[in-house]
Amino acid sequence: MWWFQQGMSFLPAALVIWSAAAFVFSFITAVLLRHVDPLVPYISDTGTTPPERCVFGIMLSISAFLGVMTMYVRYKQVEALNQEDERTIFKLNRLGFVLGLISCLGLCIVANFQKTTIIQAHVTGAVMTFGIGIIYLLLQTIISYKMQPLTHGIGIFWIRCVLLIWCAGSIISMFISSVTLYTTIPTIDMAKKLHWNPTDKGYTLHLVSTISEWSLAFSFLCFFLTYIRDFQKITLHAEVDLHSETLYDRLPGHTHIGEHSPLLAGSL
Known part of the structure; x- marks a missing residue:
């Protein structure tokens, strides 16, 4: 069994690979079409x-x-491992999950509001993504x-700390x-400047x-x-808990075909 076939490990891997591909693919396309300079443009450009x-x-x-799914699984993992532990971890875990959702919402805003169209919305989304996101990383x-050392070794903590x-x-x-750039060059429309x-x-x-x-994006x-x-x-x-043998209320004098089908019971 490959490592990505074990448990839910494919989720964070998919999140990282897909997001990195979004940055790299758009960068290569923009450079080849000469929409931006090849020497380190802004990601949004x-x-x-x-x-x-x-x-x-x-x-x-x-x-x-993918970020929402990954953060939810992490939230449920910490919750399951600390059901009888101190309340501090429980509170930090819940707060972290809420902040993680806000960070993902910010990413959606960045994706749908470009810097050259509505700069205020784009900056707000970026602050939500990375500003709120770094607080999520701190809590985790x-x-x-x-x-x-009961759940994992000290090495994982130090890696996350670095x-x-x-x-x-x-x-x-x-x-x-x-x-500093925006305050020292007020005459240039920085939002629409793609070539330097x-x-x-x-x-x-x-x-x-x-x-x-x-550096921020990849870290x-x-x-x-x-x-x-x-x-x-x-x-x-997912586990199905049936409250009735049929999906419809039984009507007097009516027989529902297939109400005992094996598809109506069991677990997924």
């Missing part, structure tokens, strides 16, 4: 112009769906610390460079900002790779 804009939006929307790191620090450093670097020359004012700040954004995704081993021990199934 690679999904601004058709045809890559449509693919970028669809793939990120699917990534948001704290939960990992409290759950070791990825959290990497993610935090990237978001701080991107925030400082972006704010090394001689342009603020070019160095632009590079720092874009590199930080790519954020790499955090979910640490879920793979945990998810290998999880299986989900």
Whole structure:
């Protein structure tokens, strides 16, 4: 049995691979069509112009769906392993799941509102995705610390801690460079500027900002790779609980054909 066939480990793997493919595919397409510069453009710039804009939006929307599924399974896992444990983990787990859903909602906003159309909505979605998302990563790191060594080793905690620090450093670097860039060059419509020359004012700040954004995106995704081993021990199934032998109310004098069919009972 391959590793991705064990339990629910395919979920975080699919989330990371699909999201990374969305970034890389749109980047390659935008560069080949000369819609952006090949030297580290903003991720959102690679999904601004058709045809890559449509693919970028669809793939990120699917990534948001995979994110919700992954975070839900993680939420149920922590809940099941700590039913009789301290209330702190229970509260952190519930709060983390809510923040994770907000982060996924932000990703949907980013996917459907491009930077060159409604900049306010796009920035709001980005803040929800990475700003709220990093708090989710922080809570999961704290939960990992409290759950070791009974649930998993200390190594998982340290890996998640390093990825959290990497993610935090990237978001701080991107925030400082972006704010400085937008405040020092007020005459340029930054939202619609897709091409940069090394001689342009603020070019160095632009590079720092874009590199930080790519670093933030991949450090954020790499955090979910640490879920793979945990998810290998999880299986989900749906159980059907019938309150009646038929799907309809029994009417006097009427016989319902197939009401004892084996398809009406059992578990999935």
